[in-house]
Amino acid sequence: MKILVTVKEVATVEDEFEIDGTEIASQYLSADLNEWDDYAVEEAVQLQEAGIADEVVTVTIGPEDAEQTIRQALAKGADRAIRVWDDALEGVDLLDVGAKTDILQSVIEDEDPDLVLTGVQSGDDSWGATGVALANELDFEWAAVVNHLEHDLEDGVASVRRELEGGIEELTDVELPAVLTIQTGINEPRYASLRGIRQAQRKPLDVQSLGDLGVDESAVEGAVTLTDMYEPESESDVTVWEGGADETAGELADLLRDKGVVA
Amino acid sequence: MSDVLAITDHRQGELRDVSYEIVSAGRDLADQTGGDLHLAVINGDVDAFAADVNRDGVDAIHTVDEGEEFDHGVYAQATAQLYDELAPQYVLTPNSVNGLDYAPAVAADLDLPIVTDAVGLSADGDALTVTREMFGGKVETTTDLEGQAIVTIREAEWAVAEGDGDAPIEAFDADIDEGALGATITGFEEVGGGDVDISEADVLVSVGRGIEEEDNLPIIEELAEALDATVSSSRPIVDNGWLPKNRQVGQSGKVVTPDVYIAIGISGAVQHVAGMKGSDTIVAINTDPNAPIMDIADYAIHDDLFDVVPALTEEFQ
Numbered sequence: 001m002k003i004l005v006t007v008k009e010v011a012t013v014e015d016e017f018e019i020d021g022t023e024i025a026s027q028y029l030s031a032d033l034n035e036w037d038d039y040a041v042e043e044a045v046q047l048q049e050a051g052i053a054d055e056v057v058t059v060t061i062g063p064e065d066a067e068q069t070i071r072q073a074l075a076k077g078a079d080r081a082i083r084v085w086d087d088a089l090e091g092v093d094l095l096d097v098g099a100k101t102d103i104l105q106s107v108i109e110d111e112d113p114d115l116v117l118t119g120v121q122s123g124d125d126s127w128g129a130t131g132v133a134l135a136n137e138l139d140f141e142w143a144a145v146v147n148h149l150e151h152d153l154e155d156g157v158a159s160v161r162r163e164l165e166g167g168i169e170e171l172t173d174v175e176l177p178a179v180l181t182i183q184t185g186i187n188e189p190r191y192a193s194l195r196g197i198r199q200a201q202r203k204p205l206d207v208q209s210l211g212d213l214g215v216d217e218s219a220v221e222g223a224v225t226l227t228d229m230y231e232p233e234s235e236s237d238v239t240v241w242e243g244g245a246d247e248t249a250g251e252l253a254d255l256l257r258d259k260g261v262v263a
Numbered sequence: 264m265s266d267v268l269a270i271t272d273h274r275q276g277e278l279r280d281v282s283y284e285i286v287s288a289g290r291d292l293a294d295q296t297g298g299d300l301h302l303a304v305i306n307g308d309v310d311a312f313a314a315d316v317n318r319d320g321v322d323a324i325h326t327v328d329e330g331e332e333f334d335h336g337v338y339a340q341a342t343a344q345l346y347d348e349l350a351p352q353y354v355l356t357p358n359s360v361n362g363l364d365y366a367p368a369v370a371a372d373l374d375l376p377i378v379t380d381a382v383g384l385s386a387d388g389d390a391l392t393v394t395r396e397m398f399g400g401k402v403e404t405t406t407d408l409e410g411q412a413i414v415t416i417r418e419a420e421w422a423v424a425e426g427d428g429d430a431p432i433e434a435f436d437a438d439i440d441e442g443a444l445g446a447t448i449t450g451f452e453e454v455g456g457g458d459v460d461i462s463e464a465d466v467l468v469s470v471g472r473g474i475e476e477e478d479n480l481p482i483i484e485e486l487a488e489a490l491d492a493t494v495s496s497s498r499p500i501v502d503n504g505w506l507p508k509n510r511q512v513g514q515s516g517k518v519v520t521p522d523v524y525i526a527i528g529i530s531g532a533v534q535h536v537a538g539m540k541g542s543d544t545i546v547a548i549n550t551d552p553n554a555p556i557m558d559i560a561d562y563a564i565h566d567d568l569f570d571v572v573p574a575l576t577e578e579f580q
Contacts, residue, residue, distance in 0.1 A: 141445035185502035223376035245570035
């Protein structure tokens with residue numbers, strides 16, 4: 001079977017930063033493989049190692065700079081990658097769920113996988129909705145927030161656990177083809193080995209434009225516009241202890257004695 | 264077309280708190296659009312749930328008596344059919360694990376925009392502004408859209424609606440296509456049992472991503488031992504397998520209410536805060552003065568945990 005994994009390069013923000021319009025100023029940003037997608041890639045590669053999957057393909061919407069992140073996924077064991085980019089995507093502040101779904105749907109229909117794995121959400125804009133929206137558009141079954149997947153996929157069924165709130169897990173059988181959104185903790189993502197990194201350089205990375213995919217440029221505009229970004233107002237009345245570690249630890253020790261935590 | 268339709272959430276025979284919160288969110292929004300607030304109760308003991316959630320400000324309640332527990336296919340189909348019937352301006356669902364398991368499908372099906380994890384809503388004419396966070400809560404954003412939409416609301420962000428309502432309760436005869444339900448729930452399981460119950464602890468020494476490596480955990484354990492406290496953690500520590508699941512504080516872990524909660528190297532993602540904000544006294548040790556945990560901490564040390572924690576342990580040895 002073929003597994004397709006959506007892989008996003010996300011921006012990570014330093015502790016201290018400045019906002020420039022509706023984005024964080026670029027000098028405070030670095031790029032990384034989305035944490036949830038890292039678990040999704042690992043799950044797919046483990047299915048391949050278990051002899052269940054014949055091929056693992058990643059798909060990314062991103063500019064050429066994102067190839068470093070895509071190569072990370074290839075170095076961890078994905079077989080090949082597709083990157084979608086287009087001039088129309090340059091300078092788009094916010095690619096909403098509908099826009100992402102339109103683009104990814106077209107790639108997935110071309111690839112015709114049996115299983116699509118996505119991260120539950122992305123670490124930057126945290127929509128948490130694209131995987132399920134995709135499933136609906138593809139007429140695939142789905143399960144959101146999966147933290148365990150049985151690897152036999154017997155009779156075309158994925159037996160999964162969904163992580164509900166409050167330490168409850170739901171056990172669900174999902175018919176394939178399906179989209180599963182993968183929660184962190186489902187596995188232990190591997191580090192790319194040096195050999196893997198070398199091999200990744202030679203793996204196919206196909207670049208497609210919206211035109212190649214038959215997606216209308218108007219799709220990228222989406223329906224949702226980002227209009228403002230600001231640092232949340234702190235409602236905090238926290239008492240901050242200043243000084244060296246010995247001093248601040250001393251203040252905390254006094255508090256703990258006052259509270260009767262320790263004698 | 265100015266009404267609001269809000270869908271409730273329940274599990275294993277009980278309405279979840281967000282079901283009462285979504286009444287408040289929905290009422291606020293309906294006041295701004297000048298429309299009615301419709302609630303939907305899908306699956307389970309719908310009549311009891313409907314009576315329970317019939318609070319002040321609700322204009323109508325629709326019950327969909329199809330099955331016992333959450334099934335995303337039933338929810339997606341019923342919500343879409345209610346939308347067709349009621350033609351609301353906005354559909355609200357909880358941004359819960361189950362909300363995220365059907366709301367995006369409904370949006371895709373109805374070709375409506377979806378905005379998730381809203382922490383604020385404001386409507387003006389045909390325009391909706393949704394406030395949400397990005398970058399793990401480091402920034403807040405406003406996003407605008409025109410026309411109808413589906414919005415999922417963050418749990419514990421709106422007040423629980425109070426007061427008895429007198430909204431009419433009507434059964435909605437949804438036409439569920441059983442053939443389209445390709446996922447079957449086979450059971451539920453509670454995880455994270457074991458010998459330690461962090462929800463019973465008076466003092467928690469809680470560790471997060473800032474500890475960097477598993478090999479550094481002993482400094483936390485030594486502090487806990489010196490304080491006769493229990494060690495708990497935020498999600499990444501459990502994801503990494505450094506501590507068992509029964510130590511996890513947060514939305515998907517345990518809710519704790521100790522006398523003292525010492526958050527060490529924990530930034531305070533909303534999912535974590537949901538599990539510990541009821542603590543009596545919260546102390547945060549974190550190098551980042553802007554970390555969200557500082558918003559709910561009573562006391563804070565903006566310093567390196569590797570300096571502060573051993574110094575603190577030494578105080579009691």
